[in-house]
Structures are given as C-alpha cells and as structure tokens.
Amino acid sequence: MQSNPIPDHVPPGFVKDFNLFTSPGMAPTPNGDPHAAVASVHGGAPIFFSPRNTRDGRGTWVITRASDQRKVLQDLETFSSHRSIFSSALGESWPMIPLELGPPAHGVFRALLNPLFSPRRVEALERIVRQQASALTDRIARSQTSCDVMKDFAYPFTANVFLGFLGLSDSRSDMLLGRVSDLLHGNEVTRTAAAQSIVEFIDEVAAMRRKEPAADFMTFVVQAHIEGRSLTNEEVRGIGVLFLVGGLDTVAAAIGFDLAYLARNPNDQELLRNEPDRIVLAAEELLRAYSTVQMIRVATKDIDFEGAPIRKGDYVSCATMISNRDPAEFACPDTIDLARQDNHHTAFGYGPHLCLGAHLARREIVIGLDEWLARIPTFRIKDGTAPITHGGHVFGIQDLILAWG
Template identity: 55%
Template sequence: MASQPKVPDHVPAHCVGAFNLYKSPEMRPTPFGDPFAAVAKLLDGPAVFYAPETTRDGQGAWIVTTAEEQRNVLQDGASYSSYRRIFSSAIGEDWPVIPLELDPPEHGKYRSMLNPLLSPKRVAALEPFVTAKAVELIEGLKARGTSAEVMTEFAFPLAVSVFLAFLGIPDDRLMEFVGWANELLHMGPAERTAAAHKVLNFLEGMIAQRKEEPADDFMTFLVQAQVEGRPLTDQEIRSIAVLLFIGGLDTVATAIGLDLYFLARNPDRQQELRDNPAILPSAVEEMLRAFPSVTPIRTATRDMDLGGCPIKKGDLVSCPSMASSRDPAEFPDPNTIDFNREDNRHTAFSYGPHRCLGSHLARREIIIALNEWFARIPPFRIKEGTAPVTFGGFVFGVENLVIDWS
C-alpha cells in the first residue's frame, strides 16, 4: 500500500485539506468533464488550506482559493518568491526562466527591457499576420471537410505560427514545434526532458545565427539588447527565449480551444456572438475569467500567517486561478458566463509584478481567432460520436475537440 503524503509538523490538523492538480479525479483526463467547476468548489471551504500532495512531483502546498487572498500573495514578491526552476530542472540544470522565475528587484530590470516588445503598439503590428494565418488555417479546414479536431488543426498551429513569426522563423517546422510543446507540457518526465533539450538546442542555434545574421525579429533584439549597460549573456538570452516558448504556445491555444468547446456545447451563446459581434472582446474576457488555465505557485520567503494558517519559510503556496475567477465575493453570479460582465478583474494572466508579459498579444490572438472562425464557419457543435477530454494539471485544457459544422 502506498504511504500517505506527510503533513509538515507546523501544519495544524484543521488546516489540512485534499486537492491535487494532477491526481484528483476531477483533474484527470475526462470526457466532457469540468475541472474548472471542480476547482471552484474549493470556495465552499476555507480561504487557505494545506494539501499534502498537489504538484506534479507530489509536493504539498498551501492552496489559496479566494480572489482577495490570491492578490495578497501574487503582488507580494518579497514574501512569496517565484524561484522554481521548472524548465531547467527537467534537464538537470539550475537557472531561472527570465523574468518569470526572478523576484523583485532583479525581475524589474528585465521586465522593463521586454515590455516595449509586447506593447499594444507592437501587438497591433502583428495583427495582419495573425489574421492571415487564422484565415489560412480555417480555409484549410473547410477545404478538407465539415469537421476538424480544432486543437491540433487550428488552435496550436495558430499559436505556434505567431511564436515563430515573433522569433523570425518560417513556419515550415510548425508541426515539429507543436509536438515539442505537447511533450514539454503534457507528457511524462522522460518526454519532458527530451523536449527541453530539443527546445534549447534550437534556441542556441538561433542565438548563434542572429549574432552573425541580424534581422528584424525578437531573437535579434535579444542578442543586441543591454541590461544595466551590458549585453545580455547567452544564458540570459536563452532563458528569456524559453519563457516566450512556454508562455506563448500552450496557454493561448488552450484558451482558443476552451472557448470553442464552450460555444460548441451552447448554441444559444454562439448565436449571441453571431448576432452581436461587437461584444466579442468582452466575451473573450469573460471566457478567460471562466476558463483560466494556469496556477501560479510561489515559495514563502519567511514565516507568516495567511488566512489564519501558519506559513513557514520554504512552503509552497498555490493560487489556482480557476478558484479566484469563480469567487462570488469578487464576481456576482460567478458560474454564469455573462458576455457583458463589467469590472471583470480576473487573474487569468496572473496578478502583480509577474502579470503575464504577453497578455496583450494573447488577447488579440484569441479575439482574431474567434472573429475569423465566426466569419467563415457556420453554426458548429461537438461532432456526434466524439467526446472532448478535459484535464487539469500545470495547464488546464481540452483535447480530442472534434467540431462539426455540417
């Protein structure tokens, strides 16, 4: 019989609960499941509790459920560190993904350097490419028939194409990159390690090439950039590029897929958007609130009290956005998807100093993807005889999403 996960001595019995992002029944790949609603049920309990086994590697963590307490954690970079080394540990190394795994004030100097690259103005310059790629992919689906598995045939190819364009790479290796993203984020330890090596080898080749052959792209910017009056090191360059790879692929594709999943199952809401295309931006914002995909995790840097629980230095603190985004104290009638919701202060892009660097681009990708889908695809539904599979974990999502528009 497997031993029970150990509860640290400093955790009182009344602060212990059960929750696992990977192993809880509601989190496992499930046909037509709803892991978001399952996490939202945590709001029926305490604002903070300790789960003895909640991370991918079986570590315990404090789970923070309410919007207010999550904001308290995520905005306090001094008390809650982002030091995790998730990517580098997969290859047996120890270096941070920059700036995600750095804390203030170190975090700020890199963030300031990168902010202009993903500003609304720079994102606007990418919109024609995103639109053209979305149209190309959708028209390709239509030419092949009246149904498609939209994650592998639309959502991921679109997100990866934008990433490649941002780096300045032709998309003739598109599906290879899609495979790397899937292996890195959704497979077992061996596959993750192999994928991490593939990503690094590719990025290192790009760094060397752009040093010899500069171009008008993100990688050239990095090899020429300076921080505090000095050039970035090769390690800093690849650490930043890794963040772009991780952050720009799975989460955007997942958001597009989850939106189409919801709309395919709710024809009345689909028609609402067809009848009122002007509300699409607010509808996308509302679906980001209802179906966020990430769970920021921090490490306590000191002993403290959080929500009446004794946090010790070194404890992990987990902030599942799926819980805070359904907090009734923050969102009236939180389980209703209201395309006209006002004051939509969700945390789908996290919160505080580590709020998603690419949020402007992510929003525009999702809006363009849905806008072009509605312009070219008639009313659609889940294909009869198929069952989309939802799952929790490092990034929540959906697969086997076969949509029919016959």
C-alpha cells in the first residue's frame, strides 16, 4: 500500500516511484554509484511526481531536464526557496540568508554579502586555504601509507577553512564536523540536537565579535547595516548557519568523490600529477559528474509547467546530479572527460540563488586536489575496503580508504 498519498491533482501517469534517498544505488551502498543511478531518469519522462523524494517522505515534482531546471531556478516569483529547512528542526521559522529569502529582501542581502565572496576576496584567502591543505597532507604523507580521506583530510580541511574565515583556531573543528554530520545524516533526534548546537555556536561567535571585533566574516556581519538599520540576531544567525552548513559538507563531499574517481582511474591521476595546470579544468568536470546538491523549491501558485499540473504548495526538485547528466546538454554525460570544454554545469545552482560561496568552494577543491597530488604518491582504494556512497539532499561518500606505496 502506498504510504505517501498522492495529491488528487497529480495524474497517475505522472507518478514514478523514485527518490534520492533510498532508490537503488542511492541508499548507503559499498562501491555504489548514486550519480549513475539518477542519470537513468533521463530515459523516461522529463517531469514526474515522486511520492517520497524528501527526508520526511513528502512528495516532489522531479525536474530532469537541465533547461527546465533553469526555468524553475530563475523564476523566484513562481518557485520560492523559502522553506526554513534548518530552523524548522527547532520549531522555529527564521530563514537561512540569503538562500531562503525571496525578492526584494534576497537582493538586499545578496548585495550586502557578495563582496565577502568575490573573486578578489577569495584570492586574498588563498594563502590560508593552501596552508590548511598543505598542513593536513604533510601530516598524512609523513606518517601514513593509507588514510580515511574524509575523516583525515576532506572534512578537517573544509572545517578549518571555515574556522579561519571566522578568525578562530582549529580547536573547534571536531565539534563542528560532528554536528554537521548529525544534522545532515542523522535521525530526527540527532538532527535536532545538532541544529541547536550549531545555533549556539553561531550565536556565541556573533556575541564575541560584537565585543571583540576582528578582520573576519562574523565581524562584518554583526557590524553590517541594511536599509539604515543593523541586522537582527536572527538575521546574523541565518547568515552564519547557511555559510557553515553550505560550506562544509558539500565541499568535503566533492573532494571525496574526486579522489575516489582518481583512485580508480590511475591514468587521469597521473595526468593531473604531471600537469597540475589541468586541475582547474578537471575540477569543473568532476563537479559536473559528481554534483552533490538537490535544490527544492515551493510553488507559490498553480501552474502547468511543461505539461505538469503543479499546484500552489507543491515541492519541486531541481537536483544538480540529474541536470548535470542531461544528454541534451552534455555529450556523453556519463563519461568523465577531464579536458571537457564549455562546461556549463549547475553544480552551484543557477539564477539569482547561485551559490554565494561558489568562488571559494572552487578554490578549496582545486587547492585540495593540488596539495594532495603534490604530496601523496600514486594512490588507490585500499584492498579489502569499499567506500560507502549515499544519496540524499547532499550526496556523499564515506569509508574512503586510500593507500599508496
């Protein structure tokens, strides 16, 4: 019996039993390939209704064509991003900013925060980012011939970059990583506790920077003004939470999928090792092929969208891992071509809500790969081990044990 009722307005012909959490290939699986699993939808209808495509089992319309996803993501008036995903876990309703704001507030906050993540600002941060990557890879290279990449490198690297952006030491890294993991991958109890702990951390840092200003991200936020006023406590919190949650898991997952690919493809690994100038282009192709984020929008009015009867309040899924395997957009989309040109992927979203931290995320990924390849000898997945991959709102990989020597 169907456990998730299908809304009356959804015709039976539009219903497909699919979701990004537990469909074959996307549940936690040794050596799984969730990206190939989602790519299979391109053999069917361009839009369908999945009764179970969210963590809570709520149904969504699934948009498979990249061109259709761009239409949805560009239209803020019809497809809203305001869901209070994080705060709802605490029984509250403040938005993550600017992601969950609509116009005109979205534009106001976007204009405020854009300079913090501009290419020039990211270039200025590169020294700190490279220091973090080189310190971690040096430690691994000196003392080990294998490691759990996610625990020993990818997650500590992204957490330390975040803490450095806040002007804090690495001592809080383990705490942050544990809370983000519980939030994104735990059960209802652990997610609520993790959300509360993250809020407390952001509030603590904000309070500290109000008393002790420094040349860092949080000081800028607590001292900022919009429309002639200071930001409220909830607005400061919403900005800090988005940067924390959005910046840690997604970038770490990207690095993990990239290193897993290179471990399985020694020729490409050797190419990037011998010609590091290719890493920037290769990173874009790996972002396309191993995109990690599903974006959910909420219909603000009834609309027949490309033949689908979407009604006000319906959830609409724009999964980057689907659009970036669209054969109408990319030649041989399931083939990883590290020299692919004109790679107009949407791994960081599209339209007005294009990821604010995309420039920083790109530099973290490129620098992480560069430092890893410069210090770690030819590596492979350790014999007798198998990385676990999983789907979800953010695709991920764990138990990725690499060995060398």
